[in-house]
């Protein structure tokens with residue numbers, strides 16, 4: 001166990017397992033030795049590891065990937081696209097059996113491809129949350145899809161009511177859709193509406209880019225839940241959360257501006 005120094009005055013971060021301040025990582029199928037090394041160094045900073053898209057389905061090492069996460073106290077989660085394809089092909093029962101067999105404990109229920117109705121999504125969340133932790137994502141993967149703030153917030157609220165543990169705000173790996181304008185800047189009206197209507201400890205904002213992480217940390221503090229964090233950005237993100245990087249050092253009063 002890492003014995004972190006404690007002589008600096010920094011914002012408090014809860015220990016894992018924690019109910020806020022989550023770091024959710026997007027794993028695109030990194031080689032197992034790299035995952036092992038990454039978890040040895042920064043596993044204590046990671047709460048959820050999403051095995052992105054359908055990579056889990058193709059990965060001969062998926063059981064090892066899942067087992068490594070579990071032994072590091074990290075929730076291994078299947079990507080939402082896999083769930084959406086299983087739904088389209090009427091293979092949800094098969095997905096459940098297979099996910100249980102490989103030891104996955106969480107499934108993302110998303111509608112990025114926009115082929116699932118609201119009522120079908122609610123039923124999926126309801127059903128899957130009896131056996132898995134469900135991360136229910138709102139938002140389309142198509143940047144041309146309109147973002148209607150009131151619809152987003154009500155979909156997120158109904159996903160939580162249907163049994164989702166967390167409501168995930170779509171930002172993709174790119175950080176250019178859903179929560180973000182095509183230039184990567186935030187849709188602040190959406191953020192404001194989410195903050196006004198939903199419990200923030202149950203919301204994960206996908207924030208793959210540094211500037212997006214900074215914006216959300218400055219708006220909500222060190223313990224905002226952030227998702228789709230690239231694996232090699234876990235430690236840098238933690239420095240942003242606690243003000244050990246120039247971008248947030250003044251906000252967190254790690255240095256007092258003159």
Ligand SMILES: O=C(O)[C@H](CS(=O)(=O)O)OP(=O)(O)O
Pocket residue numbers: 050051052053054078079080081082108110112137141170171172173174206228
């Ligand atoms: O929805 C997501 O955030 C991810 C990554 S991306 O949107 O496809 O870039 O997809 P998922 O299928 O949930 O892994």
